[in-house]
Amino acid sequence: VGNFQLIESTLREGEQFANAFFSTEKKIEIAKALDDFGVDYIELTSPVASEQSRMDCEAICKLGLKAKILTHIRCHMDDAKVAVETGVDGVDVVIGTSQFLRQYSHGKDMNYIAKSAVEVIEFVKSKGLEIRFSSEDSFRSDIVDLLNIYKTVDAIGVNRVGIADTVGCANPRQVYELVKTLKNVVSCDIECHFHDDTGCAIGNAYSALEAGARLIDVSVLGIGERNGITPLGGLMARMIVSAPDYVKSKYKLHKLRDLENLVAEAVQVNLPFNSPITGFCAFTHKAGIHAKAILANPSTYEILNPADFGMTRYIHFANRLTGWNAIKSRVEQLNLHLTDDQIKDVTAKIKKIGDVRQLGIDDVDTIIKDFHSELQ
Numbered sequence: 413v414g415n416f417q418l419i420e421s422t423l424r425e426g427e428q429f430a431n432a433f434f435s436t437e438k439k440i441e442i443a444k445a446l447d448d449f450g451v452d453y454i455e456l457t458s459p460v461a462s463e464q465s466r467m468d469c470e471a472i473c474k475l476g477l478k479a480k481i482l483t484h485i486r487c488h489m490d491d492a493k494v495a496v497e498t499g500v501d502g503v504d505v506v507i508g509t510s511q512f513l514r515q516y517s518h519g520k521d522m523n524y525i526a527k528s529a530v531e532v533i534e535f536v537k538s539k540g541l542e543i544r545f546s547s548e549d550s551f552r553s554d555i556v557d558l559l560n561i562y563k564t565v566d567a568i569g570v571n572r573v574g575i576a577d578t579v580g581c582a583n584p585r586q587v588y589e590l591v592k593t594l595k596n597v598v599s600c601d602i603e604c605h606f607h608d609d610t611g612c613a614i615g616n617a618y619s620a621l622e623a624g625a626r627l628i629d630v631s632v633l634g635i636g637e638r639n640g641i642t643p644l645g646g647l648m649a650r651m652i653v654s655a656p657d658y659v660k661s662k663y664k665l666h667k668l669r670d671l672e673n674l675v676a677e678a679v680q681v682n683l684p685f686n687s688p689i690t691g692f693c694a695f696t697h698k699a700g701i702h703a704k705a706i707l708a709n710p711s712t713y714e715i716l717n718p719a720d721f722g723m724t725r726y727i728h729f730a731n732r733l734t735g736w737n738a739i740k741s742r743v744e745q746l747n748l749h750l751t752d753d754q755i756k757d758v759t760a761k762i763k764k765i766g767d768v769r770q771l772g773i774d775d776v777d778t779i780i781k782d783f784h785s786e787l788q
């Protein structure tokens with residue numbers, strides 16, 4: 413799984429998030445931050461979506477970023493002709509292949525899809541650009557149809573083929589099987605895109621990589637259509653455990669929090685409290701048993717090292733679940749001197765008060781200080 417690449421789609425899928433409206437300046441700021449973080453590709457909204465979208469795409473292409481710039485279009489020559497003039501490094505083409513989308517969205521059959529795919533792919537290639545072909549709603553598409561179309565496009569030569577779980581219905585086992593099957597059919601790289609409707613977007617991405625996919629679509633905080641896609645931060649958390657050297661050397665992980673704050677502010681949401689890595693309590697330990705072990709050796713209850721992300725751990729001691737080891741560490745922080753027996757006494761006091769009301773840090777500090785001065 414180490415050696416994966418990221419297609420960062422905050423400025424494409426993310427623009428489909430209900431709250432998103434990015435000004436040109438904001439898009440540029442986000443693109444630069446993504447590039448600095450180290451993503452491989454930045455995917456932008458289709459230039460045919462609106463006139464400003466087209467101009468913004470051109471502006472970002474001119475920034476000279478390290479990341480390759482992609483735009484995302486329908487499998488149609490009208491779109492392709494506009495896309496290749498924007499200055500992008502590559503074009504991501506998508507078309508719905510499930511019965512649902514064929515019947516209720518674009519109304520085309522598989523022969524038509526294959527024909528237009530070949531035409532668009534050859535056109536984009538003739539301009540010297542990278543090309544990816546993806547099937548929308550892959551997991552509700554007929555497997556024979558799917559493999560046939562991928563085989564067709566692989567034979568004429570594409571950089572990547574994409575699988576998209578457009579409705580978030582797939583589970584990790586299904587993902588593993590589809591990617592494995594597809595690997596036997598195509599020679600190009602495989603890219604995967606997972607929506608999070610059923611909470612599987614990170615797990616599915618991991619499964620895809622395990623099965624041999626090379627690229628994963630992500631967005632900052634997972635923003636996208638409905639409740640979004642695989643979040644960049646969550647995937648980093650998953651992957652640093654599985655491929656630590658690769659992830660640490662490739663991505664500027666200590667910039668993750670700023671990047672998330674930048675996007676959160678732009679779309680007017682708070683960082684989710686339970687986000688991997690950046691959730692406000694992601695490295696907060698509470699129960700006395702946890703606190704004791706963490707103080708002895710953080711690996712006891714931490715699979716991620718907060719320092720890898722420029723974060724710090726926190727021992728939550730102002731509560732009735734606390735234990736004397738946590739209180740001892742607080743006493744030391746307050747630069748007071750108590751024996752272990754005295755600390756156990758004051759801990760009992762704190763737990764007693766914590767049984768009747770919520771405690772603040774100040775409350776506990778006062779209890780400790782009062783206890784200390786009464787001893788004098």
Ligand code: HCA
Pocket residue numbers: 425428484504505506546547548549574575576577578579605607637
């Ligand atoms: C959408 C399109 C898409 C495309 C994914 C891809 C999806 O429905 O808005 O290009 O691989 O989820 O199918 O985001």
Ligand code: CU
Pocket residue numbers: 425578605607636637641
């Ligand atoms: Cu999507």
